[in-house]
Amino acid sequence: MDQDPAVPWQEPAPVVLGVAEISGIISDALDDERLQEIWIRGEITSYKHHHSGHRYFSLSEQVSGRNYAIKCIMWQSRAQGLDFEPRDGLVVIALGSVQVYEARGDLGFYVQEMLPAGAGEKHLLVEKWKKELAAEGLFAEERKRPLPAFPARVGVVTARTGAVLQDILNVIGRRFPIEIVLSPTAVQGDLAHVEIARAVRILDGQVEVIIVARGGGSFDDLFPFNHPEVVRAIACCCTPVVSAVGHEVDHVLADLAADRRAPTPSAAAELVVPDRAEVAREVGGSLDRMRNALEKKVQAAGLLIEDLKSRLQPRRIGRRINDSREEVSEIEEDLNRAILAKIERGRGELGRLVALLEGRSPATILSRGYCIAEKDGRVVRAAGDLRTGDRVRLRMSGGRADTRIEKVYHE
Amino acid sequence: MSRKFEEMLEELKEVVKKMEDPDTGLDESIALYEKGAALIRECERKLADAELKVTEVTEK
Numbered sequence: 001m002d003q004d005p006a007v008p009w010q011e012p013a014p015v016v017l018g019v020a021e022i023s024g025i026i027s028d029a030l031d032d033e034r035l036q037e038i039w040i041r042g043e044i045t046s047y048k049h050h051h052s053g054h055r056y057f058s059l060s061e062q063v064s065g066r067n068y069a070i071k072c073i074m075w076q077s078r079a080q081g082l083d084f085e086p087r088d089g090l091v092v093i094a095l096g097s098v099q100v101y102e103a104r105g106d107l108g109f110y111v112q113e114m115l116p117a118g119a120g121e122k123h124l125l126v127e128k129w130k131k132e133l134a135a136e137g138l139f140a141e142e143r144k145r146p147l148p149a150f151p152a153r154v155g156v157v158t159a160r161t162g163a164v165l166q167d168i169l170n171v172i173g174r175r176f177p178i179e180i181v182l183s184p185t186a187v188q189g190d191l192a193h194v195e196i197a198r199a200v201r202i203l204d205g206q207v208e209v210i211i212v213a214r215g216g217g218s219f220d221d222l223f224p225f226n227h228p229e230v231v232r233a234i235a236c237c238c239t240p241v242v243s244a245v246g247h248e249v250d251h252v253l254a255d256l257a258a259d260r261r262a263p264t265p266s267a268a269a270e271l272v273v274p275d276r277a278e279v280a281r282e283v284g285g286s287l288d289r290m291r292n293a294l295e296k297k298v299q300a301a302g303l304l305i306e307d308l309k310s311r312l313q314p315r316r317i318g319r320r321i322n323d324s325r326e327e328v329s330e331i332e333e334d335l336n337r338a339i340l341a342k343i344e345r346g347r348g349e350l351g352r353l354v355a356l357l358e359g360r361s362p363a364t365i366l367s368r369g370y371c372i373a374e375k376d377g378r379v380v381r382a383a384g385d386l387r388t389g390d391r392v393r394l395r396m397s398g399g400r401a402d403t404r405i406e407k408v409y410h411e
Numbered sequence: 412m413s414r415k416f417e418e419m420l421e422e423l424k425e426v427v428k429k430m431e432d433p434d435t436g437l438d439e440s441i442a443l444y445e446k447g448a449a450l451i452r453e454c455e456r457k458l459a460d461a462e463l464k465v466t467e468v469t470e471k
Contacts, residue, residue: 150417155468169465177463184467202468276458283420283454286427290447293430297437 023102030107035098039124040109041117044090045069055079055086059094059109071108072096078112091117093124119219126226130253133228138235139256145240147260147272148208153179154272155207155239157199160184164215164265171269176276181207187214193227200233200241209272210237212254213244213265225252234258244268366397383410416457423450 017025042059049055053076060069072094086092096111115123133139154172158164165182172180185199186192196212203210212234214225224230225245234241235257243258244265255261262268310316358364362372372395373380380386390405426447430440 148417150420169463173463177461179464179466182465182467199468206468276461279420280455280458283423283451283458286423286447287451289427290430290444293427294440294444297435297440301437 020102023100023105026100026107027102030098030100037095037097039093039095040070041091041093042070044086044088044092047086047088052076053079055111057086057088059092070098071106072111073101073108074111074114082114084116086114093117093120122219122223126223126253129226129228129231130256133231133235133253133257138231143235144259147240147242150176150274151178151208151272153181153207155181155183155203155210156213157183157185157196157203157210158213158265159187162215164213167264167266168211168213168269171266172273175270176273176279178273188217188221188224192224193229196224197227197229197233200230200237204237204239207239210239210241211244211262211265211268211272212241212258213268214246215265216247216250222246222250222252225254228253230254231257242268242271362395363397366395369397371396383408416454419450419454419457423447423454426450 040059042061045058045060047055047057055072055074057072057074058069059072060067062068074096092114094109094111094115095113096109098107099110100107114120137143156165156168158168160182169180172178181203183199183203185195187196200210200212212225214222222245225243231253234243234254240259241257242260242262243252243255244262244267245252245254248263260271262271366372374393374395375385375390380392386392386405386408388405388407392403392405394401394403426443429435430443430447435443
C-alpha cells in the first residue's frame, strides 16, 4: 500500500488474529510428541458419567502441597473398552493425547485407554518386556520346532497338586499312556517365575516334549508366565515346549516363546500324544492295504498266465497248420488248373498237326491214283536211280506189285 | 512307547507304499507282506502294552 506522504508517520496498527487462526496455532503448538500418545498417572476427580456414555473427569496430583489437574475426556466409543468402573479417588494410568476442542476452546487430555494404576502398570511392564524379548528374537517363527509324533517321555511343569496335573494325566492316560515326568513348581507368587524357569531347565533333555501348564486365574495370577526369566527358559530349552496357561482367552509371553500354544492344559496333553485307537486303526488299515495290493498283484499275475496259456494251446497250433494246409492245396489247385489248360492247348495243336500230317501221308497220295516205286526197300525218287532189269516194287492203293524195269528213259 | 515305534510306523508306511506301487513284482510283494505283517504285529503289541507311568524329575 502506498503511504500518503502528506500523512505524518504513525505507529503500525496491532495485528489482530481471528479465533480460528489462534485455534490453529494452539493445535500446532500441541502437535508435540511429548503430548501425543502418552501415559499419564493420576487420581480421578470430578468424575462424570454422561448419559451419552462419554466420561468427563480430571486427573489430579499433589506435589509439594500444590494441586495439579488436567481435564480429561473419554468418548463413549473408547469408554466401551474399560474393564473397570472409574470413580473419584481411584489412581489410574491413562493413554491419550493433549488436544484442543476447537469448537469450545477446551484444552484437555483425550483418553483412549485407562487402567487402575497397580495392574495397569503391570500391563505396561508386560508390553515393555514383549517388545524387548521380541527384539531379541525369542518369539521368532523360525525358532519353532515340530513336536515329536510319538514321545516316550513327556515332561510337565506345573503345581504338584491341583486339577491341571490331573487333567493332563487323565488325557494322556486315555489317549496314549506313556511315562510322564513331573517337574513341580509354584505357579503363582512373587518368586514363582524363578521356580518355573528352574523347573523347565531341569527337565530339558530328560524328556522328548515339555508341557508348561497352569489353570485359569487373574492377570496377576498368570503374571509369572510373562516374566522374562520364564520366557528365556522356554526359548532356550532344547526340548520342544507346549504352553498351556490359563484359559483360551488368556495370553502370556510364555506362549509366544513356546513351540506350540495350547488353549488349556487338557488341549496341551492332546497335542503331545496321539490317540492310541486312531494309531491302531491306521496300523490295521495298513494290513488291509497290503492285502489289497497283494491280491491285485496275484490277480494280475493270474491274468497274465491265462493269456500266455491261451496263446500256447495246441488247438491254436492245429488251426495254424490247417490254415497252411489250405494254402498249399489252393496253390496245388492253381497249378493243376494251369497244367490242364496247357494240356488242353497242346491237344488242340496236336489235332491240327495230325490233320496236316494225314494230308501228306503216302496212303492219301496212293488213294489219289499215285504209285510209289521202291527198289531194295528205298523209294525211287528219280529215273536215274533205275537200271534196266531192276526189280521194283510198286505200292498202290489196295496193295503192291513187283515189277521188272524193261527200259529206262531219261528226260 | 519309544522312538522305535515311530520308526516302525514309518517303515510300515514305506512297505505299504512299495506294495501299492504297480512296478513292484509279486515275489517282492510277498516278501514285503511278510515284513509288513510282522511290523503290524509288533506295533499292535507296543500299542497294547503302553502304560501310564508318573515319575518326578530328579535334579541333574
